[in-house]
Amino acid sequence: MNPALSMKVFLTDHTALSRRELLGRAVALYGIKQLPAAGAPENAAPFSQDDEKLLDDLQHANYLYFWEQANPQTGLVRDRFTVRGADRGGVASIAATGFGLTALCIAERRGYLPHSQARDRVLTTLRFLWWKLPHHRGFFYHFADPISGDRQWNSEVSSVDTAILLCGVLTCSRFFDHQEIQDLANSIFNRVDWTWLSEDTPLLPHGWMPEVGFLPTRWDGYSELMMMYLLGLGSSSHPLPAETWNAWKRVTFEYDGLRYIGAFAPLFVHQYSQAWFDFRGKRDRYADYFRNSIVATQVHRLFCLELAKQFPDYSDNLWGITASDSAHGYVAWGGPPAVGPIDGTVVPSATGGSLPFLPQECLRVLRTMKDRYGAGAWCRYGLVNAFNPLKKWYDTDVIGIDTGITIVMAENVRSGFVWDTFMKNPEALRGMQRAGFQSNGHPAP
Secondary structure: OOHHHHEEEEOOOOOOEOOOHHHOOOOOEOOEOOOOOOOOOOOOOOOOHHHHHHHHHHHHHHHHHHHHOEOOOOOOEEOEEEOOOOOOOOOEEHHHHHHHHHHHHHHHHHOOOOHHHHHHHHHHHHHHHHHOOOEEOOEEEOEEOOOOOOEOOOOOEEHHHHHHHHHHHHHHHHHOOOHHHHHHHHHHHHHOOHHHHOOOOOOOEOEEEOOOEEOOOEOOEOOOHHHHHHHHHHOOOOOOOOOHHHHOEEEEEEEOOEEEEEOOOOHHHHOOHHHOOOOOOEEOOOOOHHHHHHHHHHHHHHHHHHHOOOOOOOEOOEOOOOOEOOOOOOEOOEOOOOEOOOOOOEOHHHHHOOOOOOHHHHHHHHHHHHHHHHHHHEEOOEEOOOEEOOOOEEOOEEEHHHHHHHHHHHHHHHHOHHHHHHOOOHHHHHHHHHOOOEEOOOOOO
């Protein structure tokens, strides 16, 4: 079967969609109204002692990244770190900082970090976010100096990266029984002016820059945007209009008989919102997004297995591609259909971030990466960002957001802890209620 020939996109209207500009690929998409019921089961299974040890080793290593690569005076987390070779320093990422706040909760719960140290680092971070980190109407710049907080690389005030940060902030608010943490978290969240972002459109812009104003690209198709829209809908101070949830398009794909809502984009678009928002056992008028991600992840697995004809390193024990480093720089690759110049590289966060969707399949891959390729693929902070066994290329770097999605989804598949904690926030519950989510009659796995 040729993956390019087996991929279909079903159309019911002729409205063009635009992909994320930051991925650097403009692809026209077309929307539909309904997703047929997915045929894939919710694939939860108990773990063996060996599985638990693998996940614990991975999570502990991931936690060290967020502890050691956060500035202890500001709490801002480095965007990436060179684990092999001389590290030249680097900028902080507000998205990595959001994952880092969540990682501190996981580390305290797992006993990797004493309660007092986790609490104090969270306090340091929230105080800096509230009092000192530059922002515009509550939204933060994508990249910042980890010491001063100053804007770096002329980056945009980022709507989705602010949303990732807010998810970490709200997780800490519910996890720590500490009045100042809760007060700071509420203040940071309530300062965000979603009405400004949606002033002239129900489709939120990717960001804003003081030099040019709003960026022209809009969040208009299925992607990690769900967390951002739901947070805005859940705001009590500056809420988004309810109709914004219905404004973005949900494109249905079919591959080898499996149908799902997706995008011409890397696999992470199915992961990020579900790191915090618990979609299990729920659906809106369009889809059950948890089941949808199970199907999308299974499709990606089948796509990689088909690619084994070209890249014999791909197998049932080694698959998974998402936006990552490569031997030739950063690539926004994925599929199906193939996006980017796929060359046999595998990306640990593709399966690490998909653990709740295909637990046993993803565990098998992560075990192979650690046991078979550990000399090149495993480091102090877990698995390197990407590697290519065919070319004997192993990344020298770890990237914060990819390490972050791995530790969070590993915890969710083990215990549901992040989902359970985050969903105690009234903002999260209100956002899902206003978006029209209801029980679908299927219990959470």
